[in-house]
Amino acid sequence: MTFEEMIALTGFRGVGDGKKASGRGMLFGFPTEVVTIGKGLIFVCSVDTLVTAKQYKAIRRRLKQDERTKGKLTVTATIHKDASNTTGKFFSIMFNFGKEDPTQLYEQIMPLLEVILREEGVYPAVNCPICELTGGDSLATYGGRTTIVHMRCLQKRKDEQLETLELKKYSGGHFRGIIGGLIGGVVGAIPALFALYFFEYYVGVLFAIIPVGIYYGWKLFGGIMSRFTTVFAILYTIVVAVLVDLMHIWLVIRAEFPRWQITFAEMIELYFHPQAGEYLRRSSLMALLFSAIGIFVAWRLITRTDKHELADLETAIEQAIPISPEDR
Numbered sequence: 144m145t146f147e148e149m150i151a152l153t154g155f156r157g158v159g160d161g162k163k164a165s166g167r168g169m170l171f172g173f174p175t176e177v178v179t180i181g182k183g184l185i186f187v188c189s190v191d192t193l194v195t196a197k198q199y200k201a202i203r204r205r206l207k208q209d210e211r212t213k214g215k216l217t218v219t220a221t222i223h224k225d226a227s228n229t230t231g232k233f234f235s236i237m238f239n240f241g242k243e244d245p246t247q248l249y250e251q252i253m254p255l256l257e258v259i260l261r262e263e264g265v266y267p268a269v270n271c272p273i274c275e276l277t278g279g280d281s282l283a284t285y286g287g288r289t290t291i292v293h294m295r296c297l298q299k300r301k302d303e304q305l306e307t308l309e310l311k312k313y314s315g316g317h318f319r320g321i322i323g324g325l326i327g328g329v330v331g332a333i334p335a336l337f338a339l340y341f342f343e344y345y346v347g348v349l350f351a352i353i354p355v356g357i358y359y360g361w362k363l364f365g366g367i368m369s370r371f372t373t374v375f376a377i378l379y380t381i382v383v384a385v386l387v388d389l390m391h392i393w394l395v396i397r398a399e400f401p402r403w404q405i406t407f408a409e410m411i412e413l414y415f416h417p418q419a420g421e422y423l424r425r426s427s428l429m430a431l432l433f434s435a436i437g438i439f440v441a442w443r444l445i446t447r448t449d450k451h452e453l454a455d456l457e458t459a460i461e462q463a464i465p466i467s468p469e470d471r
Contacts, residue, residue: 144179144245152245153177153184158462167282167289167464171257173267174282176289186236189268189290193232198263205259211251232268233288271296283463284455294463301456308449311367320366324375327360328353328383335384335433339391345429350437354380358445368449376445377438384434385427389414392426 146164150157155166155177166177173188194202206212236256240248271279271292279291335349357376362368393410396403405413414420414427438445 144182144184144240146179148245149177149179149184152249156464158464167462169282169466171253171260174288174290176284180237181239182241183237183239185238187233187289188236189233189288191232191266191268191270194234194265198265199234201263202259202265205263206256209255211248211255234265273297273300280465281463282466283459285459291466292459292463294460294465297456297460297463301453301460304449304453304456308367308453311365311449314365316367317369317371318366319364320361320368320372321375323360323362323364323366324357324372324379325360327356327358327363328379329356330360331356332383332387336387336390339387340394345433347433347436348440350380350384350430350433351440352437353383353434354438354441354445358441358447368447368452370448372448373446380438381431381434384430384437388427388430389423392423 144152146157146166149155150166153166153168155168155175157164157166159165164178168175168177170186170188173190175186175188177184177186179185238245238249238252268290269277269279271277272286272290273292273296276293279293281292281294281297282289283292283297284290285292285297331353334352335346338344338346338349354376357379358372361372361375366372389410390407393405393407396405410423414423
């Protein structure tokens, strides 16, 4: 299905271009974004509360029982957190038209879906995610989802971001970020160290917490979020991962050989010894591998800068769609 066919079928307004093109509108009261996929469509609808497992199963069961929807409609319930840590609650609906007439199938299924969602207690998001009040006048992307917002709230959030950027330039800049990043990396390393010490497992996801901890430590301390933040997060993640491996070995040695009270500083010195530190360096290769996995998992987050957040707000304002009280 082409983008133009999707817009004609749904009546939504097209925004963006190329691979980022989508349609936005209200789907029986739900703030919704729709994209094409093969011969079908995916609708992502914002809800006021997280869809429960019970509701999810009931919706799927009722859709499967209807002859009109068998093999043609899939519903998934998802919770999403974006890089700004704004929780977006939504569910997605995937149409697979196949060889059937899209218009006819769409007209058959939509009334059924509307009734099922209402009877199962799934309701649309109606509050502006910024001020958490009703009465939004625009449809825009905020916090990783298309939702109802007040345009004044979006503009205010943009002005606050601009002000924050200016303040960061005169309040410690990268220095405050480095302090926060150092602390955040140590905190983020604790789960990986626990998994190593108690279970003897390297867990890639836990190593991903290290760069995440660095990022949020940097952010919480008010440092400028720039490309330097990304480089720092990568290098410090590698250092912390190696230190986690060394600390694990150090703790094991102290537990197994209580008379040999080697200090952690001595362990680090031993690591750099040409001959004696060879085993430690070989062991740290595993930590380096999993630090790389952790960086890969957290890449989308740690590469976000203050300019990215500002650009997201500017795009949201530019692509916002006015809505009337009747639409809500």
